[in-house]
């Protein structure tokens with residue numbers, strides 16, 4: 270799709286990498302929002318290259334730190350729609366504490382995780398969502414630990430919008446991203462993104478995937494989170510809005526931020 274959200278940069282992702290489809294899903298989701306109110310922070314990794322191909326303002330962050338950077342932007346201007354793009358290595362390893370606290374603080378921003386169960390840019394080291402036994406040149410004896418289930422951690426951390434999609438399903442990912450950005454509070458979208466070069470063994474789980482209706486029941490969400498353990502190609506993988514609740518946001522909790530929001534802070538008259 271060539272539109273105002275595209276740049277002239279030529280993508281350097283591997284041919285047919287599902288990151289291309291994620292880029293198109295994001296553009297489709299963002300087409301409904303005012304471009305001047307959008308802002309992104311990307312992490313370091315293959316996913317982070319999206320910074321070069323998406324024509325919105327932003328910062329190319331430090332590895333594992335895109336989320337606190339996005340939170341800082343939200344503090345400066347609560348009226349922006351801020352998106353943080355991170356890899357599973359970045360958020361569930363280096364950035365794990367930020368994930369938990371973002372759930373507690375509930376800032377009004379969206380975290381998009383490209384989960385390929387591998388540190389792909391740096392040639393396939395295991396991340397916290399890699400399956401037990403995963404072998405790469407970095408870990409020839411195989412990963413000894415079981416993977417983290419980020420959906421369960423998100424629920425335990427109080428994240429108020431939790432969704433999962435399949436990168437290969439452009440339309441569904443765009444629809445869920447739109448809902449995530451509209452959500453008032455912290456929204457987390459985990460996108461299953463096969464890497465075509467590293468950790469191939471866990472790829473192609475499409476047959477296990479099924480879509481659920483938007484869910485607001487915590488007990489149901491806990492059951493949905495348990496359906497797949499990130500460790501094997503067994504079980505079923507629910508996609509969609511796995512949990513959503515309305516609870517006070519960071520802005521609701523701090524009167525100073527509310528005031529800043531009213532003033533349309535940091536936007537010049539021309540931009541408004």
Ligand SMILES: Cc1ncc(C[n+]2csc(CCOP(=O)(O)OP(=O)(O)O)c2C)c(N)n1
Pocket residue numbers: 312313314315316317332333355356357358359360363383385387388389390391396
């Ligand atoms: C603090 C820090 N640790 C490690 C690195 C090296 N590093 C850069 S990108 C990367 C891998 C990124 O993997 P992931 O976040 O899963 O994204 P992907 O490449 O799979 O999209 C690593 C380990 C770094 N730049 N900074």
Ligand code: SF4
Pocket residue numbers: 281282283286287288315316385389390463464465466467
């Ligand atoms: S290494 Fe994997 S994630 Fe990175 S661009 Fe290539 S296929 Fe995509």
